Amino acid sequence: MKGNGLFIITPYGKEYEVERNGVLVSSSVEDASFTNRVGVVKYLPINYKGSIAIGDFVVVGHNMFRTYYDMKGRKTKSSAYFKDSMYIADGNDIYLYKKNGDVNWESESDFCAVKPVENNSKWSNEQYKYVTGIITVTNEDLKKQNVNINDNVVFKSGGEYEFYIDGVKWYIMRSKNIFIVE
Numbered sequence: 058m059k060g061n062g063l064f065i066i067t068p069y070g071k072e073y074e075v076e077r078n079g080v081l082v083s084s085s086v087e088d089a090s091f092t093n094r095v096g097v098v099k100y101l102p103i104n105y106k107g108s109i110a111i112g113d114f115v116v117v118g119h120n121m122f123r124t125y126y127d128m129k130g131r132k133t134k135s136s137a138y139f140k141d142s143m144y145i146a147d148g149n150d151i152y153l154y155k156k157n158g159d160v161n162w163e164s165e166s167d168f169c170a171v172k173p174v175e176n177n178s179k180w181s182n183e184q185y186k187y188v189t190g191i192i193t194v195t196n197e198d199l200k201k202q203n204v205n206i207n208d209n210v211v212f213k214s215g216g217e218y219e220f221y222i223d224g225v226k227w228y229i230m231r232s233k234n235i236f237i238v239e
Contacts, residue, residue: 061103064146065139066096066115068122092123094220098154099143107165109154116153116162116222116229117146152229153194153222162194162222169235170194170227171210171217188214190228198232211237 070093098113109115120135121144127133137144153162153170162170171190176183192199192208204210216234220227 062147063102064098064109064115064148064151065100065143066098066117066121066146067142067144068093069095069097069114092119092121094119094121095222096121096144096146107148108163109151109165110156112157113154114157115146115151116220117150118152118218121146121150164194164196167196167198167232168194168229169196169199169232170220170222170229171212171235172225172227174209188212192235193227196232199235202238204235204238209239210235211239 094116096115096117098109098111098115101109101111121137123135125133125135135144137146137150139145148166151165152168153164155162164170170193172193173185173190176186189209189211192204192206192210195204195206199205212228212230213234213236217228217230220229
């Protein structure tokens with residue numbers, strides 16, 4: 058089976074994250090912030106020439122594996138649902154990927170990942186510094202601009218999406234949202 062320009066993926070684990078680090082966080086389908094965002098590639102698009110392979114892990118948006126209640130109260134799968142726990146994703150739906158057995162995530166598009174920086178200020182109640190972080194996953198666009206892994210960056214507010222990947226909080230955003238490298 059091959060999709061015409063589309064990847065076919067399955068959730069890695071459950072569709073909803075019920076626990077995080079051994080703590081019950083949600084059992085509700087209404088809260089999209091706890092949908093699983095990691096999948097496994099089952100089939101590649103026809104004539105695909107990129108780096109992603111069958112069996113690779115991919116990070117996708119929060120609505121990919123989402124179940125919700127429609128206007129009539131019926132439990133419904135996302136529009137990406139295909140069949141038998143398989144979902145259809147185009148290249149824009151895949152933010153990051155990693156090979157099975159690897160520890161490092163990579164980007165094949167203009168997405169990158171930034172780890173927030175703990176706020177140590179005694180004058181603030183915020184856990185993390187505002188719009189500040191450390192690059193954890195870079196991409197070709199950022200590499201051309203000499204933005205590398207572990208660089209401190211400032212990013213545009215509102216352009217980031219919060220993810221928990223491998224138990225760590227990251228913001229995933231497009232390269233254009235990074236505008237200061239320290």
